[in-house]
Amino acid sequence: MSRIDLRSDTVTKPTDGMRRAMAEAEVGDDQYGEDITTNRLQERVAALLGKEAAIFVPSGTMGNQIALKMLTRPGDDVIVGQETHLVWHEAGAGAINSGVQFTAIGQGGCFTATEFVEACKPAWNSVMPPTSLVWIENTHNRGGGVVFPQGEILTILEAARARGIRSFCDGARLFNVAAISNQSLAELAAPFDAVSICLSKGLGCPIGSIVAGSREDMSRARRIRRMFGGVMRQSGILAAAGHYALDHHVSRLPEDHANARLIAERLAGSRGIELDLGIVQSNIVLFRLAPSVPDAAAVVARAQEEGVLVNAFAPRTVRAVTHLNVSTEECRRGADILARVVGG
Numbered sequence: 302m303s304r305i306d307l308r309s310d311t312v313t314k315p316t317d318g319m320r321r322a323m324a325e326a327e328v329g330d331d332q333y334g335e336d337i338t339t340n341r342l343q344e345r346v347a348a349l350l351g352k353e354a355a356i357f358v359p360s361g362t363m364g365n366q367i368a369l370k371m372l373t374r375p376g377d378d379v380i381v382g383q384e385t386h387l388v389w390h391e392a393g394a395g396a397i398n399s400g401v402q403f404t405a406i407g408q409g410g411c412f413t414a415t416e417f418v419e420a421c422k423p424a425w426n427s428v429m430p431p432t433s434l435v436w437i438e439n440t441h442n443r444g445g446g447v448v449f450p451q452g453e454i455l456t457i458l459e460a461a462r463a464r465g466i467r468s469f470c471d472g473a474r475l476f477n478v479a480a481i482s483n484q485s486l487a488e489l490a491a492p493f494d495a496v497s498i499c500l501s502k503g504l505g506c507p508i509g510s511i512v513a514g515s516r517e518d519m520s521r522a523r524r525i526r527r528m529f530g531g532v533m534r535q536s537g538i539l540a541a542a543g544h545y546a547l548d549h550h551v552s553r554l555p556e557d558h559a560n561a562r563l564i565a566e567r568l569a570g571s572r573g574i575e576l577d578l579g580i581v582q583s584n585i586v587l588f589r590l591a592p593s594v595p596d597a598a599a600v601v602a603r604a605q606e607e608g609v610l611v612n613a614f615a616p617r618t619v620r621a622v623t624h625l626n627v628s629t630e631e632c633r634r635g636a637d638i639l640a641r642v643v644g645g
């Protein structure tokens with residue numbers, strides 16, 4: 302029996318076409334700026350995001366850490382939504398690499414301009430840590446794949462600019478936002494000083510993320526990437542997968558969203574599952590387990606015995622994610638098994 306792996310959109314394996322593109326990539330030493338395939342990918346993604354420059358990095362976490370260091374000084378205050386990847390999933394790196402503190406505001410990963418303004422601390426105050434950065438995650442992973450409303454982003458970042466506060470978009474899944482919202486990546490990224498995207502999530506690459514921003518910021522980012530050990534050599538092998546994904550895997554993202562919707566609608570009606578269909582907007586399905594049924598660890602273990610892999614996100618919260626290696630039929634079967642495992 303083949304497993305239905307809904308743990309994450311990072312579990313995808315490169316397709317035959319992608320592997321061929323990787324094998325045939327033209328490469329050089331990227332530290333010397335000689336990897337043509339990497340250079341082209343950086344230029345291509347910078348253009349897609351409407352930014353002057355971009356750098357290729359090994360992981361989304363490294364991209365976030367580079368951006369955080371680039372945009373802050375030790376002792377600064379960074380305003381984030383609840384349960385950001387930056388604070389919850391990066392092993393405490395922000396405290397070590399950048400020495401900043403975080404103020405989490407809002408609900409479910411999103412926040413309003415009013416909440417933002419109330420949390421801002423002044424730049425020159427003998428008591429308070431200066432707020433120097435606002436960080437928005439879009440879509441929001443632990444919020445269940447919700448899209449951060451673009452109108453609110455514009456108001457928040459206007460208030461940030463007025464206070465000299467810089468801005469970053471953790472757009473690990475920004476391609477999913479573009480697929481849902483009829484807005485281009487450039488429109489979504491425009492209000493931000495810098496933005497990151499992951500190639501290794503819904504786009505199906507084995508490795509790679511990109512950070513984009515102004516030419517000046519990216520030249521600082523390049524130095525920090527070196528500092529963090531993130532400079533690669535013949536990285537065109539990996540960048541070729543990125544080009545292939547942009548050519549072939551962007552247009553299919555709506556399939557993942559439809560499959561997530563299908564899973565969510567099947568689960569929303571079943572015993573012991575509390576699921577808010579309103580937050581199922583992209584390729585993530587987050588649901589809570591009622592007190593009357595087993596907890597997340599037990600559900601994950603039982604589902605695994607039946608060939609369905611999902612993640613325990615909190616003691617009574619389970620996450621399922623759709624991606625290019627699960628078909629609609631597998632999602633239908635996976636949802637039936639999950640409903641049975643939880644409801645008995």
Ligand SMILES: *Cc1c(COP(=O)(O)O)cnc(C)c1O
Pocket residue numbers: 360361362363365386387438440441442471473474499501502
């Ligand atoms: C996956 C993810 C990242 C990057 O994580 P890596 O494991 O380093 O690829 C960053 N931000 C968000 C919101 C993510 O979901």
